Amino acid sequence: MAENPDRAKPVLLVVEDDPGLQKQLKWSFDDLEVVIAGDRQEALAALRRHEPAVVTLDLGLPPDADGVSEGLATLHEMLALAPATKVIVVSGNQDRANAVKAVGMGAYDFYQKPFDLEVLQLIIKRAFHVAQLEAENRKLQRLSSSFALTGILTAAEPMLKVCRTIEKVAPVDATVLLLGESGTGKELLARALHELSPRAGKRFVAINCAAIPETLLESELFGYEKGAFTGASKQTKGKIEYADGGTFFLDEVGDLPMALQAKLLRFLQERVVERLGGREEIPVDVRVVCATHRDLSGLIAEGRFREDLYYRISEITVAIPPLRERAGDAALLAQAFLERFAEQFKKPVKGFTPEAVAALEAHTWPGNVRELENCIKRAVIMSEDGRIGAADLGLAAFAAEPLNLRQVREEAERRAVTRALARAAGNVARAAELLGVSRPTLYDLINRYGLVAKTENNPAP
Numbered sequence: 001m002a003e004n005p006d007r008a009k010p011v012l013l014v015v016e017d018d019p020g021l022q023k024q025l026k027w028s029f030d031d032l033e034v035v036i037a038g039d040r041q042e043a044l045a046a047l048r049r050h051e052p053a054v055v056t057l058d059l060g061l062p063p064d065a066d067g068v069s070e071g072l073a074t075l076h077e078m079l080a081l082a083p084a085t086k087v088i089v090v091s092g093n094q095d096r097a098n099a100v101k102a103v104g105m106g107a108y109d110f111y112q113k114p115f116d117l118e119v120l121q122l123i124i125k126r127a128f129h130v131a132q133l134e135a136e137n138r139k140l141q142r143l144s145s146s147f148a149l150t151g152i153l154t155a156a157e158p159m160l161k162v163c164r165t166i167e168k169v170a171p172v173d174a175t176v177l178l179l180g181e182s183g184t185g186k187e188l189l190a191r192a193l194h195e196l197s198p199r200a201g202k203r204f205v206a207i208n209c210a211a212i213p214e215t216l217l218e219s220e221l222f223g224y225e226k227g228a229f230t231g232a233s234k235q236t237k238g239k240i241e242y243a244d245g246g247t248f249f250l251d252e253v254g255d256l257p258m259a260l261q262a263k264l265l266r267f268l269q270e271r272v273v274e275r276l277g278g279r280e281e282i283p284v285d286v287r288v289v290c291a292t293h294r295d296l297s298g299l300i301a302e303g304r305f306r307e308d309l310y311y312r313i314s315e316i317t318v319a320i321p322p323l324r325e326r327a328g329d330a331a332l333l334a335q336a337f338l339e340r341f342a343e344q345f346k347k348p349v350k351g352f353t354p355e356a357v358a359a360l361e362a363h364t365w366p367g368n369v370r371e372l373e374n375c376i377k378r379a380v381i382m383s384e385d386g387r388i389g390a391a392d393l394g395l396a397a398f399a400a401e402p403l404n405l406r407q408v409r410e411e412a413e414r415r416a417v418t419r420a421l422a423r424a425a426g427n428v429a430r431a432a433e434l435l436g437v438s439r440p441t442l443y444d445l446i447n448r449y450g451l452v453a454k455t456e457n458n459p460a461p
């Protein structure tokens with residue numbers, strides 16, 4: 001586990017039931033903040049609260065102060081909760097076998113009483129050193145393994161799949177259509193596609209159809225000759241022509257007005273542009289990548305998007321999953337943004353509280369990665385101490401990590417039942433069918449999770 005970033009001094013947790021030794025150890029380490037726990041419960045609470053990198057654990061804890069059962073059980077629970085913690089077990093002089101057993105269970109080292117402070121100080125110092133090296137190593141591994149493509153951070157399977165598709169289609173000159181909600185990283189992926197293509201050394205030119213007034217869009221795309229309209233004081237290339245040899249990224253293509261759709265289609269068929277007010281046909285060699293958050297089939301059905309243009313721009317279509325469908329990515333991206341903004345704004349912010357991480361994972365992020373980025377930026381700017389909590393993010397607090405697999409399963413089951421009941425408008429027979437279980441089984445589940453349903457005889461309120 002990483003050392004606690006809130007404090008100037010690293011925390012050493014001492015789990016020891018003897019009041020005399022507690023006092024002695026409390027004041028023996030000038031460069032450490034020593035936290036004392038007298039039994040298993042206190043030890044686990046202190047581990048959760050302080051996240052010490054190093055713990056000394058007396059194996060003889062109450063209620064088995066003369067044996068080792070309670071000490072070993074405490075060790076087991078500590079390592080289950082925080083596997084990276086360096087636990088140094090402290091045992092009686094005659095109890096080497098149990099100390100070795102503890103090391104076999106995952107303890108970092110052991111130390112035998114009676115106390116020789118100098119030796120113990122050395123072992124502890126070395127443990128902190130190892131913990132720090134391991135933490136740095138983990139951080140490096142995380143950074144190098146999470147960049148699926150240039151600038152694209154993800155560890156979620158559906159997004160990794162998108163990245164693999166981008167890698168595959170990059171070398172081919174086909175037009176690519178990126179579909180995804182706002183802020184999912186469409187432009188970032190278009191840039192990665194360009195970087196991986198043989199056109200990488202040439203220009204990547206992006207234009208957002210929704211951001212430019214209709215009257216200016218045509219001249220932006222196709223350019224104009226001098227005198228083509230009032231104010232056209234000199235010949236100007238359009239964005240498509242400007243991208244010659246490279247990649248042209250047309251964002252929000254669903255917002256392209258009908259008249260320009262026809263003109264874009266013509267360009268895609270003929271691969272020539274005609275500047276406004278000009279007569280010359282200028283050949284342009286660009287790779288076209290389009291993106292939209294709109295439902296193009298819906299627009300086609302409404303007659304607002306040309307079907308023939310759709311087929312031209314979608315030789316390859318890539319659907320980008322929203323952030324809420326990328327398990328684990330909110331926390332991963334949040335940590336990366338935190339590190340970036342902490343450096344940019346020179347703030348000593350090191351991490352999130354476990355509740356904040358849970359809140360980040362639970363939020364649905366309608367604005368996707370852009371919303372997350374802005375949320376972390378604001379929290380870093382406003383932060384006053386080393387850790388960002390759920391409240392600092394402006395998100396509802398959620399319980400931290402579930403305790404165990406049973407809790408995870410129950411939560412998933414409860415959600416599936418709730419969803420099925422909602423889809424079946426509360427009708428148990430229909431919901432049972434959706435879930436593939438019998439009606440009595442579903443009633444049991446409804447009772448267990450305190451949910452509301454309706455039956456033919458018992459309509460929901």
Ligand SMILES: Nc1ncnc2c1ncn2[C@@H]1O[C@H](COP(=O)(O)OP(=O)(O)OP(=O)(O)O)[C@@H](O)[C@H]1O
Nearest residue numbers: 151152153154181182183184185186187188369370
């Ligand atoms: N996987 C990712 N890793 C790192 N940063 C990301 C990732 N996805 C998006 N971002 C960042 O989030 C922001 C929004 O991404 P981008 O502009 O590519 O989204 P978009 O889908 O094109 O948005 P819009 O549709 O609103 O134009 C950018 O600052 C981008 O750098």
